[in-house]
Amino acid sequence: MKSPALHMLLALTSLVIMAALSLMIGASDMNLGAVIRGEGDDTLILLASRIPRTLAIILTGVSMAISGLIFQMLTRNKFVEPATAGTAESAGLGLLIAIAFFPAAPLLAKMSIAALCAIAGTLLFLRILDRLPPHEPLLVPLVGLMLGGVIGAVATFFAYQADLLQYLGIWTTGEFSGVLRGRYELLWITGILALIGYLYADQFSIMGMGRDVSITLGLDHRTVMWIGLIIVSVTTAVVVVTVGAIPFLGLIVPNIVSRIMGDNLRAAVPWAASLGAGALLLCDIIGRVIRQPYEIPIGTIFGVVGAAVFLYLLLGRQSHAVR
Amino acid sequence: MIEISNVSHNIDGAPILSDVSLTIPRGGITALIGPNGAGKSTLLSLIARLVRLQSGVITVDGADVTTTPTDTLARKLSILRQDNSVAARLTVADLVGFGRYPHHKGRPAPEDHALVDHALEMMGLTQLRDRFLDELSGGQRQRAYVAMVLAQDTDYVLLDEPLNNLDMKHAREMMERLKAAASQGKSFVIVVHDINFAAAYADLIVALKDGRVHSLGTPAEIVTRPKLGEVFDLDIVVETVGGHPLALHQIAPPPQTGT
Amino acid sequence: MPSDSALPHTTVPKPRLSQQTKRLTLLALLAVFAVGLFLTLGVPSGAWEFALSFRAGKLAGLILVAFAIAASTQLFHAATRNQILTPAIMGFDALYMMIQTLLVFGLGSMAMLDIDPMTKFAAETFVMMAFSTGLFLWLFTAKSRDLHLLVLVGIIFGTLFRSLSNFIARMIDPNEFVVVQGAMFARFNSVNIDLLWVAIALTALTLPVLWHMRHQFDVLALGRETAIGLGLHYRRVMLSAFAIIGLLVSVSTALVGPVTFFGLLVVHLAYRLLPGARFAPTLLASSLVAIVTLVGGQAIYEHVLGLQGTLSVVIDALGGITFLYLLLKGVRR
Structure with a gap:
């Protein structure tokens, strides 16, 4: 890490290039000249569909990566993220409940219900964690997966009985093909939350060193825990409601960053944000190009690409592996 | 000055500390010694508000550890626990x-x-x-x-087994550095298992046994064969080397002759 | 915390042995009761002969699935020396479905229709066994990897396999959305009876091997270094274990579809019912627990509650809650 600033600049440049690529690619060809001259439908496509889509992808990537990072600090466990803690499933269940009982409610109201459910589910997870022995870190993802399984099963049963099966995959298959102007703006909430997360980076880093250290350093443990909990839960809920969750984004990106940069969040958050956004942009571009004119959901592509990259990092470089 | 008055503590009904009252002076090194389970680590955790007080009062330079805002205390007192993971x-x-x-x-x-x-x-x-x-x-x-x-950089530093994992060289260097800092006005409260480090570097030794203060005093007063015998239930020969008492706890005393 | 697992060669005290027998007997009785319920509940008078023969086939399928899931999970735990990863969490069922899709892709769907389903199933199972042993060779023998890494890698493999199978399905036919949606949870009420005989034959093959190797699996669970130190042919035993796991996962997935938490649940219940027991009695217990849950649950679900299709979901929910409860209760003690 000779010059972090230069590396960051490189990362941001490639991010901008990918964002530009993402704007250019799509089902209908776009003529850049026509856009600049303001002719025809192309400007409309750009403003109504392409830009919202690219923004949605960047916001989702940034906020999910930062949420994962924060969640891992709060629980002091590298395997925790919204999809392995019941948060995503709770948000999905909340959305199903909102659709079933308040079908006419505006999206913001549905999102609020999903967010409340996500907070409740995450709180339950944290309560259970309090009762686990601290020296068995592997119980944590086990409990999280189980809790997520239970909540997911409740949601599936509910969906089956209420004839809402088509909404079922909502927390496992993120898709950006439906993103249009007017249907993604809620995602700006996640951007704000990610920013708040960055402001509290030091506090979250200290939380990552454990309760005793944070008390010794005079941290208001409970407050910081609540701030983190709300950032993670609300971000997850917004993403689930608007585009559907991308499982393991919050696991893979922070783990890669942690391996290279360490867990001092002040330094790690910008990297997690750019890596999260970059990974999602790349997967979205692949998903749109590989089987034209059809589109393969970003969650599927991310599952393949992200998992493969992560496995390579974990297994390929044994010298730097975890102790 | 850390003042501990009438502190008792139970964990799951088992008494860990029973009515401990103790004054730890400002400046210098205070060593807590005692057998396993005597309550040394619990006492440190209570002083550092890591564990909530059940009864009694602890103040650090007059500030009550239960009521003083935690970030204020963090500029006054720090602690290093034994198991740092x-x-x-x-x-x-x-x-x-x-x-x-x-x-x-x-x-x-x-x-x-x-x-x-x-x-x-x-x-x-x-x-x-x-x-x-x-x-x-x-x-x-x-x-x-x-x-x-x-x-x-707090006035009071609590260290639970700071010599864990250190080799001889680094253990001695660590104690020398603490001593130097203490001479400039810092106060250290340390838990040490090796009684000879306490004997060589501490200004005050507090011996705990079964959750009570058994005795306290200078190394010369505490590190003696009868006192150690009572605290540790072990007959330990004490020699004097270079003005410091040295407990030969590794070896059983030679069989007594003459009695 | 010193536990008796640190001393694997102390003789098992007598009272525990009798308690073990008692609990196994109780489980067996419960299983028989569940089977009875399944066969007789809600049969209209006069239709006995038809109902029995119809239900017997389904029953055989469910028992097969119960055993396959319990045995593959427990074997996986012994081989990888952890109690969290299961073949299902590692996405082995998705791997099987991916192989299915790939075979369709490779041979062309037209040719596929002409092949006898039993031959096809046998071929898929064979490929699956090759795949899972190959995966194991790559993943678990290189060095003794630490458990954290293994669990992380396992979860990621689950994602990879599920996404890959989804991806390949969409690459082949982007309109085929239904296939993916339909395979999201197992359907116990529609056991794939066509494959029953092959499945029974394949599973029966594993039984003598499991019995013969039961002591070796006990040693295997002590970890690689200890096992080699005790003179075990580590590689050979691991290869056999993963081949059997591949076969059993194929059987259960082909018969009912993917089941996520069932294996984890029944195996952990067995661990708690027979604490510290050896491989063979634990396998008996976990299979019995699986049969009681699956057969009894299906009987009640289908014939008492009159519900269809989502038993696997209810089992996941109730099972998960039971599991969390046991975990927390065990921790508090």
């Missing part, structure tokens, strides 16, 4: 840097950096500052934790 991947400089958090709250000033450098220097970690904790040996990691607590 920081799972986060931090560099040595990062870790020690967080010791300054109570003072700068996220916006480190030049003097913070200077104090971090000084703490690293004191613990001989300057070469290792950019290494991750999980790439260090046990002894190096232990020195990093101590450096973090020193960087916090």
